Amino acid sequence: MSILKFISLVALSFILMELLSYILHRYIFHGLFWKIHKTHHESSHSLFEMNDLFSLSFSISAIVLMIAGLQENILESIYFPIGLGITIYGILYFIIHDVYTHKRFAKLKTDNRIINIIKKAHQKHHQSAEKIGNEPYGLFLFDYELFSRKLKK
Known part of the structure; x- marks a missing residue:
């Protein structure tokens, strides 16, 4: 498998993880x-x-x-790049969602506009602790323009 195919599989796996999520x-x-x-939508002080x-x-x-x-040549296996794409998604999800947005493990601050838009969108989802929640349900998949305008207010 070429390096381009390897990178494409990693990127495709990342994108599919967001759709699946x-x-x-x-x-x-x-x-x-x-x-x-529901435990995620309720206030909790546990780690x-x-x-x-x-x-x-x-x-x-x-x-x-x-x-x-x-178990095989890393560039010939489709399993490794798929697993790597899922891992990269998971790491970004953990940092942006758990650490930055919910401040579960550390208190991080950033002036990064995109990350702050993602945080604002996720906070919208958490406005309700009900089973029938609010959009957006994805971490990266939402109307950036809408939440970009809300960030300016």
């Missing part, structure tokens, strides 16, 4: 698994919440894929 969050986490996800089980399952999937990819 949006669908799971909207229809499964706010549906069938609401009792678990961990039941909702972290979802992130753990994505992490395990990524690790399994990367280990499977390491």
Whole structure:
């Protein structure tokens, strides 16, 4: 596999993770698994919440894929770049969502406009602690123009 194909698989996996996360969050986490996800919408002072089980399952999937990819030539395996794309998504999700937006593990500040727009959009989602939540359900997938205007106000 060429380097270009490898990088393309990583990028595609990252994009598909956001699409999958949006669908799971909207229809499964706010549906069938609401009792678990609800812990994320309630005020809590604990370091961990039941909702972290979802992130753990994505992490395990990524690790399994990367280990499977390491069993063969890394550039010939489709498993490793897919696992890497999921991992990159997970790292960004953790930093932007858990650390910066929810301040769960550390208090970070940034003047980065894009990250602040993402934070504003996610805060909109958390305006309600009800099962039928507010858009946006994705971390990166939302109307940037709308929240960019709200950030200026």
